[in-house]
Amino acid sequence: QVKLVQSGIEVKEPGASVKISCKASGYTFISYDMHWLRQAPGQTLEWMGRIKVGSGITKYSQQIQERFSITSDTSATTVYMELSSLRSEDTAVYYCARISADSNGYWGHWGQGTLVTVSS
Amino acid sequence: EIEFTQSPATLSLSPGERATLSCRASQSIGRYLGWYQQKPGQAPRLLIYDASNRATGTPARFSGSGSGTDFTLTISSLEPEDFAVYYCQQRSNWGPFGQGTKLEIK
Numbered sequence: 001q002v003k004l005v006q007s008g009i010e011v012k013e014p015g016a017s018v019k020i021s022c023k024a025s026g027y028t029f030i031s032y033d034m035h036w037l038r039q040a041p042g043q044t045l046e047w048m049g050r051i052k053v054g055s056g057i058t059k060y061s062q063q064i065q066e067r068f069s070i071t072s073d074t075s076a077t078t079v080y081m082e083l084s085s086l087r088s089e090d091t092a093v094y095y096c097a098r099i100s101a102d103s104n105g106y107w108g109h110w111g112q113g114t115l116v117t118v119s120s
Numbered sequence: 121e122i123e124f125t126q127s128p129a130t131l132s133l134s135p136g137e138r139a140t141l142s143c144r145a146s147q148s149i150g151r152y153l154g155w156y157q158q159k160p161g162q163a164p165r166l167l168i169y170d171a172s173n174r175a176t177g178t179p180a181r182f183s184g185s186g187s188g189t190d191f192t193l194t195i196s197s198l199e200p201e202d203f204a205v206y207y208c209q210q211r212s213n214w215g216p217f218g219q220g221t222k223l224e225i226k
Contacts, residue, residue, distance in 0.1 A: 037215070044207060045164065047214040061214065095163055102176060103169040105211050106154040110163035 002026040004096050004111035011117045017084040020114045022096030029077040030054035032099065035107065036070060036081045038092040045095075051079060086118045122146050124208055124218035132226040139195040141221045143208035148188045152211040155184055155193045158220075159204045168193060170211070200225075 007021040022034065035050040049060035051070040058070050064083070072079045079096060093113040100108025123146040133139055143153065151171040156164040166175045168184035171191055181196045195202055203225050208218040 044219050045209075045215065045217045047216070097163075100166065100175065103154075103166060103173070106166050106169045106175070106209070107156075107164070108166045108175060110165075113163050 002098065002109045004098065004109055006094075006096060006111040006114045009115045009117075011119065012086050013120055014086055014088065014118055016086050016118075017082060018086060018116055019080055019082040020094055020116070022079045022081075022111050024077045024079065024098070030074060034070070034072070034079040035097045036094060037097055037107075038094045039113075040089070040092040043092075048081070048094075053079065083116075086116075088118050090116065091118045092116060122149060122210055122216065124210070124216065126206075126208060126218035126221045128221060129219070130222045130224060132224050133198055134226045135198050135200055137198050139193075139198055139202070139223060141193040141206055141223070143186075143191045143193070143218050145189045145191075145210070149210050151187045153184075153186070153191050154209045154211060155182075156207045156209060156217075157202075157204045158207065164207065167206075195223075198223075 003025045005023045010018050012018050030053050033050045033052050036048040037045050039045050051058045053072045067084045069082050093115050095113050096111040097107040098109040099105050125144045127142045153171045155168040157167050158164045167178045172184045183194045185192050203223050205220045205222050207220045
């Protein structure tokens, strides 16, 4: 079955960078885009960006594109997101997500989430 | 950019009761709306896609309806495990999501 397993909790100081991984298994890795979303405490979900894993083509939210990047390692079936120049408002749970094959383009597969806390 | 208004913000009901959650879009989105359930400390779970189609594993007590700008998620008879936050989302490469309705035990 499809599994997305993310790396663990991160605590960073303002101005630092964070890199989170999402290990995929149970499907043909290059056949699906991988998305990253985040959820600040008590807030709704916010889409951050996606990578076409097969080609490496990325698309980012305009709100964070200057500080955000997504990469993938097809040999490791792992996608990475990196957020730089961290601010307190970047404190959130970060999720990788993939659409379901049988639900017409909606995010039916999610990682477990990675909590990133930005604090001095 | 399309925005969503979910109502009510909080819904207090008892197990066995019927729950009706609303999601209104700022402009027409056809039937391209999904509903997600999120429990504390967990990732969202897709329940309904394209307004009325149950995702794999979604119990039959969950149903969705609507089109254009007005959508409804109905839970016919609440089970204890249904108390959670529910989000609506436009099908697209970037969301967006509504602010959520918290369904709590009365």
